[in-house]
Amino acid sequence: MEHFASKINKDDLAALRQFAVGEYIDVLGAAEILDEEDIAELHQSPAAVQDLDSFRFFFVSAFVLPAYKEATREAGKNVKSDISGLGVPKALHQTLHNQVMGTAKGGFSVFKRKVDSMIQKGTLSPEEGSEVVIKARSAIPALKKSAEVSDDLVEKSLDKWSSMSKKKKVSILRKSLDQTSEFQG
Numbered sequence: 001m002e003h004f005a006s007k008i009n010k011d012d013l014a015a016l017r018q019f020a021v022g023e024y025i026d027v028l029g030a031a032e033i034l035d036e037e038d039i040a041e042l043h044q045s046p047a048a049v050q051d052l053d054s055f056r057f058f059f060v061s062a063f064v065l066p067a068y069k070e071a072t073r074e075a076g077k078n079v080k081s082d083i084s085g086l087g088v089p090k091a092l093h094q095t096l097h098n099q100v101m102g103t104a105k106g107g108f109s110v111f112k113r114k115v116d117s118m119i120q121k122g123t124l125s126p127e128e129g130s131e132v133v134i135k136a137r138s139a140i141p142a143l144k145k146s147a148e149v150s151d152d153l154v155e156k157s158l159d160k161w162s163s164m165s166k167k168k169k170v171s172i173l174r175k176s177l178d179q180t181s182e183f184q185g
Contacts, residue, residue: 012154020059021046023161024173027058031170033177053183057176062169067156071149076101078146086139088132091118096136100143111136 008016022043029039042049049055079100083093095114098104112133119129150156164172 008151008153016063016154016157017050017059018046019158020063021049021055023062023169024049024055024058027169027173030166031173033173052180054176054180057179057183058173061176061179062161062164062172063157066160067153068149070156070160071153075147075149079143082139082143082146086135088136089118089124091123092132092136096143100140100147108137108140 025039025042028034028042029036034042076097079097080093083096083100086096088096092111092114095104095111099108099111104110115124115129115133118124119126124132161169
């Protein structure tokens with residue numbers, strides 16, 4: 001949520017939350033969890049709805065996470081594409097990808113050790129290994145830029161939400177209600 005909030009204009013985030021409040025209430029009605037009178041009452045008090053734990057769980061599950069996952073998936077694809085164009089042996093692509101995306105510990109030395117291992121096995125000559133290390137090290141700043149999550153998260157959130165089936169929306173709502181009871185219990 002922190003990354004999501006830092007990448008989105010505060011007004012856009014507030015508008016997304018307001019939209020999500022309406023959707024939350026509508027899904028409560030569609031799931032027949034509340035009667036029409038309660039639904040009408042919730043529509044009268046959107047600020048109170050935003051304060052509900054169940055709404056916060058719903059907002060994150062229905063809007064924040066799907067958009068963030070989509071954006072990180074796209075960033076990962078961008079990095080993979082850029083790595084493919086570097087001329088680095090295919091056996092090193094995933095290692096370099098992990099370094100750039102921050103999913104591997106140990107820093108660039110992990111990549112270097114893998115190159116050294118390839119040199120020892122005879123897969124790369126020492127000269128090729130040195131060239132690969134130089135290429136990869138110099139490409140890391142551009143690759144990290146490519147790995148940045150896009151800032152169109154509001155649009156992604158709305159697109160993901162609108163593409164969900166009613167059944168999926170109700171499922172997210174029910175999970176949010178379950179998470180709320182676990183959180184409060």
